[in-house]
Amino acid sequence: xxxxxxxxxxxxxxxxxxxxxxxxxxxxRGSGGHDSYFAGLQAxxxxxxxxxxxxxxxxxxxxSNIATVRRALAPTKLALRxxxxxxxxxxxxxxxxxxxxxxxxxxxxxxxxxxMVAHHPEADVLxxxxxxxxxxxxxxxxxANSPAASARPQWLADxxxxxxxxxxxxxxxxxxxxxxxxxxxxxxxxxxxxxxALAEALDIVAAEPSLRLTGIMGYxxxxxxxxxxxxxxxxVTERYGAAVRLVAEKAGGLRGLTLNTAGSPTxxxxxxxxxxxxxxxxxxxxxxxxxxxxxxxxxxxxxxIAEPVLKVMDPAVFPRRETLGEAYAALDPNTRRGFFLYGxxxxxxxxxxxxxxxxxxxxxxxxxxxxxRVELAQDDFVFLRPTESEGVFLQFGxxxxxxxxxxxxxxxxxxxxx
Numbered sequence: 182x183x184x185x186x187x188x189x190x191x192x193x194x195x196x197x198x199x200x201x202x203x204x205x206x207x208x209x210r211g212s213g214g215h216d217s218y219f220a221g222l223q224a225x226x227x228x229x230x231x232x233x234x235x236x237x238x239x240x241x242x243x244x245s246n247i248a249t250v251r252r253a254l255a256p257t258k259l260a261l262r263x264x265x266x267x268x269x270x271x272x273x274x275x276x277x278x279x280x281x282x283x284x285x286x287x288x289x290x291x292x293x294x295x296x297m298v299a300h301h302p303e304a305d306v307l308x309x310x311x312x313x314x315x316x317x318x319x320x321x322x323x324x325a326n327s328p329a330a331s332a333r334p335q336w337l338a339d340x341x342x343x344x345x346x347x348x349x350x351x352x353x354x355x356x357x358x359x360x361x362x363x364x365x366x367x368x369x370x371x372x373x374x375x376x377x378a379l380a381e382a383l384d385i386v387a388a389e390p391s392l393r394l395t396g397i398m399g400y401x402x403x404x405x406x407x408x409x410x411x412x413x414x415x416x417v418t419e420r421y422g423a424a425v426r427l428v429a430e431k432a433g434g435l436r437g438l439t440l441n442t443a444g445s446p447t448x449x450x451x452x453x454x455x456x457x458x459x460x461x462x463x464x465x466x467x468x469x470x471x472x473x474x475x476x477x478x479x480x481x482x483x484x485x486i487a488e489p490v491l492k493v494m495d496p497a498v499f500p501r502r503e504t505l506g507e508a509y510a511a512l513d514p515n516t517r518r519g520f521f522l523y524g525x526x527x528x529x530x531x532x533x534x535x536x537x538x539x540x541x542x543x544x545x546x547x548x549x550x551x552x553x554r555v556e557l558a559q560d561d562f563v564f565l566r567p568t569e570s571e572g573v574f575l576q577f578g579x580x581x582x583x584x585x586x587x588x589x590x591x592x593x594x595x596x597x598x599x
Contacts, residue, residue, distance in 0.1 A: 210515055211536035211554030215564075219533040222583055223562045226487055229581070229588035234523050235487045236567075236577040238273060238467065238592070241585050242483035246466045247280035249479045250448075254460070257452050262287050262307060262441060264463025266571045270580050271300055272592040277466050287441075287461050291316045292598050294334065298324065306334035307361055307398070307439060309461070311371070314346035321354050335395045335439060339363040339372045344385045344392065351391035359395040360386060361439060364424045366399035366417045376427055383431045394432055396439030396458075397424055405446045405474055414450045425456040449476045469573070470530050470566040486529050486565040486577065493559050494519035497540075497550055514552040516540070521548055522563055528573055529565035537563060 215223060222237065254261055262285040268274045278284070278301070286301065288294045289309040297306055317336060338344045338360050351358040362382050365372035373379045379397075386392045399421045407413035421442060429435050440458040443451040445465035451457060464472050467484040497519035515538060531537040531549060534557055540550045549563065557563070567573040574580065575597050582590040 210538075211534075211552035213554065214534050214556030216533065219564050221585070222485070222487070222564070225583060225587050226562060226581070231487065231581065231588065232489055234489070234577055235581050236574055237485045237487055237581045237583050237588075239483045239485075239583045239585070240276075240589070242481045243273075243276060243466060244280060246468060246480050246483055247277060250462055250465065251281060253449055253452060253479075259452065259454070259457060260285060260459040262459050262461045264309065264444070264461050265289075265293055265297060266309070267445070267463025267569075268466060269571060269574050270592045270594045271296075272590075273580065274300075285459065287463070288334070290598075291320060292596055294320060296595055298327070305439075307441060308334055308337040311337050311339055311343050311363070314343075314350060317347060317358075318350045318353075321350055321356060321358070325354055325356065333359060335359045335361040337361050337363050337398060338382070339365075341381055341385055344382060344389075348385075348389045348392050351389075357391055357393050359393050361395050361441070362386075362397045362428075364397050364399045364421070366401055366420045366424075366442075367413070368400055368403045370400075370402075372399070376423060379424055379427055380431065383428065387431070394428075394438070396441065397428055398439075398441040399424065400444060401442065401447050401451075402444055404450060405476060410450060410476070414447070418451075418454055418456070421454070422456045445472060446474050446476055464570050467570050469570050470568045482566055484567060484570065484574070485532070486567060486573075487581075488522040488524075488563045488565060490520050490557060490559055490561050490563060491523055492521040493557070494521070494548075497548070516550045517553055518551050518555065518557075519548045520551065520557060520563065528568045530568065531563055531565050533564040 214220070226235065250261065261281050261283045263274070263277055263281065263283050264287045265274055266289045268277055284303065285305045286297055287307050287309045288297055291312060294306065297304060336347055336358055338347060339362070344360065347358050347360060362379065363372040364379055365374050373382055383394070386394045401417045404410050404413045404417060425435065425440060428438070440456060441461060442454060442457040443460035445462050448460040448462050448465070451460055465477055465480050468477060468480045468482045469484065495518045497516060515536060519540065534555050536551045536555045537549045540548045551557070575594050579591040579593050581588045582592055
């Protein structure tokens with residue numbers, strides 16, 4: 182996108198010159214109104230009486246993504262662990278668990294752990310991050326007498342101090358804590374840094390009767406940002422394999438251990454991993470915008486934010502620059518019309534009608550702008566794609582479930598802090 186001159190005289194001069202030099206002008210990105218898919222979704226929302234910002238999940242597209250994951254994993258030895266934070270509504274999570282047949286969950290905080298104990302008491306739960314000792318101690322205390330499998334999760338640890346804290350908690354509760362060791366396979370955000378650190382951690386667990394080793398986890402989110410993801414995956418697999426071999430040596434084998442790796446962006450790259458027993462997947466089931474990756478080309482976007490249009494400004498007028506509208510439009514026809522939405526965009530990108538963008542001139546996310554070719558009126562909906570599911574899904578109240586014809590259900594979300 183070209184940069185518009187800030188000086189008003191220069192802006193007018195360049196706008197005048199653009200009549201003879203088309204290269205100075207931004208191309209018009211408008212192309213009508215909603216396509217058939219979004220027109221159908223808009224009609225369904227209006228029939229359902231929706232008139233506020235709403236998070237929509239397309240149940241058919243969700244089912245398509247579930248089937249895609251199942252097809253990918255079917256010929257492999259890998260189990261699926263579903264990431265709960267990426268599917269932050271009980272019935273959304275239930276749909277994925279039922280569709281995939283998985284009973285394995287990855288949980289990232291204490292509140293969600295409590296939710297899983299309530300909703301899926303028999304699930305095999307692995308923590309996706311090391312939790313503060315105080316939070317672990319509180320959970321262990323509250324669930325000391327619970328027979329539920331989820332009351333005994335695999336706590337993730339990535340340092341000797343964390344292991345020692347967990348051991349102290351276990352001794353104090355006269356309990357045994359299951360621990361899964363995080364190893365750094367190249368992301369460097371956490372995890373035991375090398376084999377020496379892993380060996381030390383394994384020795385701590387072996388020497389502490391109150392701790393039980395349940396496996397290792399190696400997260401590889403950095404892979405898709407590499408110049409050659411394939412080459413980086415080979416390095417990750419080598420690092421992970423070395424860690425697995427060390428665990429087998431020091432623990433006397435691997436039987437029954439959880440050897441977890443990958444995530445939504447990378448699970449398709451780890452299908453032939455000779456060491457892992459499972460991959461973790463969450464966001465790929467709804468495919469937010471940050472997951473538009475070659476590795477997820479077979480997945481389809483299944484979640485959208487529907488925003489009612491409250492005001493249409495035609496032509497657009499900008500504060501303190503009221504006389505410059507024509508000059509702006511001459512250089513960038515996509516600034517000619519302005520649209521003010523209900524608000525509550527979340528972290529999202531407009532996708533329909535095509536040609537909409539947030540105004541740089543207006544600033545922030547105060548106004549969407551577009552050319553005359555964009556067909557959009559007051560009380561129509563603008564559709565945006567959330568960039569991620571965790572967090573954003575929790576900002577709009579109950580989720581509207583779209584079945585291709587109608588809004589067929591409303592799914593409450595988990596607590597905001599989950």
